[in-house]
Amino acid sequence: MTTTVAIILDGFGFAAWLFLSSVGLTLIYGVMRILNISHGGFYALGAYSAAWAVGLYTQTGNTIALTYLIIPLAAIIVGTLTGLLVERGLLRFMYGHEEVLMVLVTYAVFLILEDATKLIWGTESYVAYQPAYWLGTIDVAGIPYTIYKFLIIGIALAVGAGLYWGLNRTRAGKLLLVVIHDREVSAALGINVTLFFTVTFVIGTTLGALGGALTAPEISVVPGIGAEVIVMAFAVIVIGGMGSVGGAMIGAVIVGFARALSVHLYPPIEMFSIYLVMAMVLAIKPYGLFALAEGRKI
């Protein structure tokens, strides 16, 4: 009984983290057809800036409550500024190249961001546990859970709902769906595609940074977390179908539960289980569960 409860709660906990870390990646791919490897770099930037800002703030001795504002703020500032810099300063000159080449370009950006992070924050680890502990714990079937974990699940649901509403219920979102469907026709209809690209990329990178920032209180922030998260995010969006926000949510739940199951039942295959479900999904649906249909070009 306790194991079942633990698996369910951990499954949703992992899923929330995975969704927050990968939704920006799938959004950028859906709109821009860019598989953004540098997403991991933005995640790391978000995690470092949040951990650093929280560390500075808690030294002043003021109430911890304000850190819940500092964390998203740090992510939004870092994600927006760096995202703008990368898109305006580099990527816009590369549009129209093959998708594979864009992968290499974003890989180069990833390498640069990794070292930029090391140069700014050094190579030692940052720990900002205060926000996660301040909320206390709650007993579920005898197992103590930090309330912070439930907060993250809530935020993940809110981000998912927000994206759904933004895409399907607002004018800008509907125009964006047109851009996703056909870039050239939408440009011909007078939609400012370039602006949509910039905005999408910045939203995507900010979401990546937010994923990192929200995770920061639960982990110790060390170099290399960006390279780790990008692999997980790939698995999630491949399962869900690249470019589909709903797919990312389903993918996150599938991967989250696969991981929770293996953690509680047979820990040595924790990482392996993720790829196992990915292989199983791809064997049935080669391009993921909710992949967008592609025309065949001769």
Place this chain on the structure above:
Amino acid sequence: MKFFDKTEWSLLYALPVLIILLFALPTWLVNYVQVSMGMGLVALAVMIQMRAGLVSFGQGLYFCIGGYTAGMASKFWNISDIFVILVIAIVVTVAVSGILGFLLRRYREIFFAMLTLAVSMILFALLSSSHELGSTDGFNLPQASYLGWHPEGETGSTVLFILTAILTLACAILINRFLRGPIGKIIEAIRENELRVEYLGASAHVSVHVLYMIAATISAIGGVLWSMALGHVTPEMANWTTSGQFVFIVILAGTGNVFAPLVGTLILEVLRVYAVEISPNTWQMILGIVMLLTIVFLPKGLWSLFERFVKRLSSKEPAA
């Protein structure tokens, strides 16, 4: 018809040059030459796939399989004979890549990149969590033996260097043959337009499958030679950041010739020694910036510069 073409003659000439270097250069530099030959084979494997338009972000998988085959053969079965190890590594690799090929040959472009990455991360995850194999620290390898001959110390490393050089150049010659052959031509056509290749009666799936297995095999040979030279293996060999470095080498060096990735690896390894010493935290940043500059200004890599240079030389000669 000549048996060897120009590239192959150059590769043959490279062998005595390498052996002279072995005795002329200081030991630490010889080590870098040796290590980069093993890595160069993996870069070569990435290069031939890139000719088909396939970017492999998981070539480290076979690099690692090669290294761990060598390690496990000596650890569990007490085999240190390099020829036996090579045979085992090739058999394992052909089996693994043959099976995975059925999955991967269906995918192109970013999907191929992502799935090769995912597959190699599976091995990374398995090795990192296996305590018998030293988890993330890996384990040490004994010195190699050769058909019952156990050379020690200086002689041992000399013999290994020469064997590495012979095998690397032999692989390069075979790959050159492969690229000039029918499948070599088909894979270039696949990059241009796969559907037309199929209309012409060639099977793109089979060609990609064969290509993938050949690339896997030379990566595993590279892995064996590399880990034998270093005497140590870690799961890091299968991490995607390792594979990314091989991709970087190919972007920088170009896909024009089998020489390009081999020379590219050597240059990069030597540069890394200095760069890491001068400022350890900016090496990746330098790599990233160089990669962007190469993509923008030299889309065919450094090899295209060399080719242009040679062409200019040869066009001047008749006039003079």
